[in-house]
Amino acid sequence: MDLSLDAATRKRLETIRALGASQIRPLGLEADRLGRPTPPDHAFFEGLVKAGQGRTRWTGEAPEPSGRAPAQGVGSSRTALCLAEEMAYWDRGVAVSFPGPGLGEPPLISMGTEDQKRRFLGPFIEPDRPRWGSFAMTEPGAGSDVAGIRASARKDGDSWVLNGAKSFAANASRADWIVVWATVDPSLGREGHRAFVVEKGMPGLVDFQVERKMGLKAYESTSFSLVDCRVPAENLIGGEAHYAQRAGFKGAMRSFNATRPLVAVMAVGIGRAALDASLDFAREHDLLEDRRVRDRLERVRRKILSARLLCWQAAWLADHGRPNILEASISKAMAPAAALEAAILGMEILGEVGGRGDHLVEKLFRDVKAMDIVEGTGQVQRLVMARQLVQLPRD
Ligand SMILES: Cc1cc2nc3c(=O)[nH]c(=O)nc-3n(C[C@H](O)[C@H](O)[C@H](O)COP(=O)(O)OP(=O)(O)OC[C@H]3O[C@@H](n4cnc5c(N)ncnc54)[C@H](O)[C@@H]3O)c2cc1C
Known part of the structure; x- marks a missing residue:
């Protein structure tokens, strides 16, 4: 595994660092104070698009016969991880609010037909x-029990009719489209799953409500309903043939195997931010003379850097077309825990200053907990890993 970064990625990291200090962190602090997400018409998003952000990893070209993504540069998972970590360092809530296809991109890339990629990811190649x-x-x-989804999908002529309720979907009310998972028959469990692209404005896509959250307030997590929402058959991701091969749930899991290291590495970014802020505070208050404080800070740094390597390993395997279920779960189990430890240590070092609720470390402490929950909780990752260790079949 090559740990070096190519020149283009290093340059993009520098750009994010500059943007992070000047805009990402201030916007995150503002959204936290106001308790609401940065609105979609904010000039910041327009500026990001002009600066080349908000693009898809899909290049518009057919995949290599091997199906492998490049190991470096645009399109590589590890490059995406490095950029995501840096953005989360400045503010993970703002990072998730960035324009782009978001978590809807992996299922479209891994399961979508070429026509669907062109229709739904095409506008993200050079977004206007x-x-x-x-x-x-x-x-x-x-x-956690994704097999238990109840949103229903019924075929009716040339379209599908969706009914049900979804919650906590990132950026859903501002999205051009939402990848919605529904079931043709709940008794089939995972085999009944189908993924649809539901486009903004489709009749029956209703009741958007931005959820209240303890942290990560800069981006919207949104619930919505599907009430007899009619979706054309060509919006079934992968087409019916894909599901005839019982590939629906595998498609969802492949998505998670790609996105878990990405979420995990964002926790690494938050952990680094908490560590840096704690170090600054300890230095300003002459606490670094105390060997116990130094030891605890170093221990946290060790865990954060180890977690980053686990994320990179999971991404490297994905980039090389190798299975990464175990590594994706390990990264997701370890990184949020390390970041939470960094934030807890920071709160302890800050003492009463942390308790007042207006210090960056206190905000990071609230932000970081969600990292253990999203994309499969740490507890569920531990179940997956234990199962894998003793080779139990999935239930
Ligand atoms: C900030 C935020 C953003 C999110 N973004 C999205 C998004 O964009 N799209 C989306 O679809 N979802 C999103 N989610 C939802 C997220 O994926 C779920 O919250 C997560 O899967 C956990 O589900 P749950 O909250 O229903 O908890 P539950 O599944 O009810 O779990 C509750 C507790 O029980 C534990 N548990 C569950 N099952 C078991 C078991 N078998 N054995 C032992 N313990 C178990 C869990 O670890 C957890 O501690 C988001 C959530 C948050 C908080």
């Missing part, structure tokens, strides 16, 4: 304005 995509699996009654 800030555009968002979204991903909706979670329901009020189905989170």
